[in-house]
Amino acid sequence: MSRLPKVFSPLAVLPLTAALVLSAVLPAAAEQLPAGDAEPLDQAHAHNDYEHDRPLLDALDHGFTSVEADVWLVDGELLVAHDREDVRPGRTLQSLYLDPLRAITRANGGSVYPGWDGSLQLLIDIKNEGAASYTEIDRVLRRYAGMMTRFTDDRVHEGAVTAVISGERPRALMESQRLRFAGYDGRLPDLATGTPAAFMPLVSDNWTNHFDWTGEGPMPADERERLHALVADAHAAGYRLRFWATPDTPGxxxxxxxxxxxxxxxxxxxxxxxxxxxxxxxxxx
Known part of the structure; x- marks a missing residue:
């Protein structure tokens, strides 16, 4: 994801600078700040990122440029967990992701990685109460507007962090907004709808719903052809493409x-x- 040119401070490349900023904002997180020397990897997406020992920070240490957070709206708070019974007080979208990202981007002169001109994708998977959850997400993201990508009608004003809404997505509500701080995560059938990329920057789907091959033996020629055609269609429309439920056992x-x-x-x-x-x-x- 390209970015508009930015002016960088000479100190932006120093991990110590980020540590000092985080120590003032998030004392505990400052002690575990990513080293700042990881190479950003455009295709690296951290599925269920919040289940790692250090949500977000472990992903940044490994150069990931996309992270996924599942959120539950509980008593007005956006709590991060895979299942409802796993939510814990204090593990909010703000504390695990938005606050650290704001501190890091401020320390790095406007980037998640020092000197990087990309935008970190924050994929927010709504797990319950789609419209109500999105309304709260929108309210929260506006408090971090300085680092967030803005979506206005047919234009995208890219920031250091690009939020995309997945899961229980209230499409009509999102389409009704003149200004949004999150894009919409489509599905493969949406490739044929002509939906503007300024609304739907990402298309994601379950690999096993569309392909039989899971890595054993050569990939069938017809499935490879279909995969390449899907990528071509997505890119022609300006969408990025992702699949979940792909094999993840090392081998x-x-x-x-x-x-x-x-x-x-x-x-x-x-x-x-x-x-x-x-x-x-x-x-x-």
Whole structure:
């Protein structure tokens, strides 16, 4: 995702600068600040990122440029967890993601990674009460407007962080807004609808709903052709493409599937294994 040119402070590249900023805002997080020397990897998406020991920070240490947070609206708060019974007080969208990202981008002169001109994708998966949850997400994101990508009618004003709404997505409500701080995550049938990329920057779907091959043996020619056609259609319309439910157990099958996805130009490779995907992508270079 390209960015408008920015002016960087000479101190922006120093991890110490970010540590000082975070220590004033988030004392606990400052002690675990990413080193700041990870190479940003365009295709690296951290699925269920919040389940790692250090949500967001572990992903940034491994160069990930997209992270996923599942949110539940509970008593007016956006709590981050995969299942309702796992929500915990204090583990909010703000504390785990937005506050650290604001501190980091301020320390890095407007970027998530020092000197990087990309935009970190924050995929927010709504787990309950779609319209009510989105309304609260929208209210919260406006408090972080300085770092967020803005969506206005047919234009996108890119910021250091781009929020995209997945899960229980209230499409009509989002389409009714003249100014949004989040895009809409579409599904493969949406490729044929002509939906503007300024509303739907991302299209995601379940791999197993559309493909039989899961990495064992050669990929069937017809499935490879279909995959490349989907990528071409998505990119022609200005969308990024992601699949979930791809094999994630380390081994030849996973590597084979990742190889096909990367070769086809799929924009985000989905994983819980941060080190595994980082090493795979760096090896391809």
């Amino acid at each position: 030849p099958a996973r590597d084979a599937l990742w190889t096909e996805l990367a070769a086809a130009g799929v924009d985000h490779l989905n994983t819980d294994d941060l080190a595994g995907l980082r090493d795979f992508l760096l090896a391809r270079r």
